[in-house]
Amino acid sequence: MSMSWKTPDIPEHEHGKPPSxxxxxxxxxxxxxxxxxxxxxxxxxxxxxxxxxxxxxxxxxxxxxxxxxxxxxxxxxxxxxxxxxxxxxxxxxxxxxxxWAQAHLSMVGSVALTPEAELAERLLGLEGNAPVNPGKVLPLPAGLVATEQSRIEFVLEQLVTPFAGHLSRFAGVHAFHIVLQSGSEQDESELHAVLQKLKLRNLDLVKVLRTEPGTEQAMFEQWLSGNGMPDFCLLLGCQLHEEGQEPSWSEAAVGILFASAAMLTRYADKLKLQARLFRPISSASDSVNDSLNTLLAAVQTPKERIKHLWLSRLPRQARHATLAALKDAGLELPAHDVDRAIGKPGPVNSLLLQALAGEMVQHGQGTQLVALPDSEGVMLNLVGVQTAPVPxxxxxxxxxxxxxxxxxxxxxxxxxxxxxxxxxxxxxxxxxxxxxxxxxxxxxxxxxxxxxxxxxxxxxxxxxxxxxxxxx
Structure with a gap:
């Protein structure tokens, strides 16, 4: 039987009374x-x-x-x-x-580079003040600019280096993929240069490929359906300003390492789960209320554990509908608008929200609700650690x-x-x-x-x- 987000609603029967x-x-x-x-x-x-x-x-x-x-x-x-x-x-x-609804992807670690340092902590009020830059087009901090190498190579190095230990330990032993989301085909050669610079063993056994930004949802859906999920996948996303061109979004770069359930079980003593990215649900803007109720009815994680809402790239109507749906569902969550914090969003912002949410889960801030645009209208997904038991x-x-x-x-x-x-x-x-x-x-x-x-x-x-x- 094929599964969908349609809630099974076949009523149960009652036993009735026995004959007198x-x-x-x-x-x-x-x-x-x-x-x-x-x-x-x-x-x-x-x-x-x-x-x-x-x-x-x-x-x-x-x-x-x-x-x-x-x-x-x-x-x-x-x-x-x-x-x-x-x-x-x-x-x-x-x-x-x-x-089926509780299917999830396991995030082992994440790195987020944004124009504002410690963005997630500041938005949640854990550190400093929340940045306010609506409508601006901001570059990454000056500290992420190198003189000896290209800018994209330097940024990729900042994304890959934290996962060098995982690459060295598991590459060649298990299927290890690196997927780069960027707007230029030349960026793949830059990534190869970064990997060679790190001098890791078995790099020739690591599969490296580049895709266009914003394609991660199709990849996630394929993995959640049980198809094509490698043992490890380091997903990288970069949106940098092109030299000589008018920038249309603020810069950002993201790196998330995913591991399969089999690897987490096999290396329970070596791999620590950062967060689970649960199966998302999509709907039109005027049906967000229904999709949120369905998501909560699936009880992917205990409802009381949901603490924060992350938003990015949502049109005004979809944003208002999402906030109204939260109130109707009885969820009083603080909303964190990343677009307001770091300026105009780009295609990597979708991946950025997952990384920021995973980072806050790791910091003990409960389960995070993420709202993003997609082809249907609005996509909602939960990022957390704890799963609700199924009776x-x-x-x-x-x-x-x-x-x-x-x-x-x-x-x-x-x-x-x-x-x-x-x-x-x-x-x-x-x-x-x-x-x-x-x-x-x-x-x-x-x-x-x-x-x-x-x-x-x-x-x-x-x-x-x-x-x-x-x-x-």
Missing amino acids: VWLSVVAFIVTLAAGIVFMVLTWEHGKSAISGPFFVQVLILLLAWGTACALMYVRYENWIDEVDWWNYLCKLTRAHWRY KVEPVYFGGLSLSVSVGASCTFVALLFMLEAVGARSGWFWCVLVGFLLLIPIQFGVSILKRRLMEDDFYQRLHAQTTQTST
Whole structure:
């Protein structure tokens, strides 16, 4: 079953009340009355009632009453089994959906270079005052300008050097990719020069490639779907001013090292998780309220752990809709507008927000909510460490044998044996009754399996119809 952000909303059934005990009392009275009438009409005149045939007829009468009581409970027991299995499918589907929604990418470390030093700490009020530079086009600090090498090479060196230890330790042993997001193809050769300068071993086994800025979301979605995620990936993003051209955004550079879940488990003593970048959800600007409620309903992380909101590159309408959706959802979060802090945003700002949010998670500031523009309108994602546990769904017992049917069939079987004995039937009739009783066991198992499959088909058809209706 394919997953989407559509919340499974198939209602569970209720068990209902069992048949009243008075029905059994009425059945006993009716059976007793019918038995008395039958015995009065058929009993031989002058024959003593204290005899074997009399007690046999009484026993047959009681067995007939047992069969009637069992038949009254067949429908109720059948409904109980169906309700239990249906509700199990509902719980199991929701648990699978939550596991799907909790998919995340593991951030091992991050570096963020911005025009304002210690940007994340200052925006959260941990250090100094929050910078205010709306609409400005700012360069990186003068300390990030080198005279002996090109500017892009120097910036890349600042991004790669903190991860030199990971490169030296894991390159060649595991699949290690370096992805550079920049606007110039020549920047890839600059990156190779930086790697050669660091003189790390097994660099020839590191896969290096360049992509256009702003393509990380497609890469993240592919990884979250379980496709193409390397053991390690160092994602670099740079937006620098081109010499001789009018700058259109403030400068920024980002480096984030991602590791697969297998690597984190294998090297639990050597790799420390910085933050988890949870699966994002996208929607149109006028549907942000719905997407935020869906995100919170998935409980990727405990709601009370969400402490801050990060914004960048959002159009005015989308920004207002996001802030309104937070209030409607009962989230009173301080909003940190990176565009207001460091000036005009560029394509790397999307990656920058993830790095800043991960840095604050590492500083113990709780889970961070990130709001960014995308092709649909607004994309929301959480960056945190703690995941909310998904309740375990215990499998339910879906009986192959019905108790009421088995009891009713047993009573009928015994009653028939006595009746056949009383009328002096041939042995063939005994064998027919016995075979019929034994065949009832596999028939019950077959009906039970068929009923369960029909219920599953009905359930998943309703789920598919619900998803299709929402998508259209």
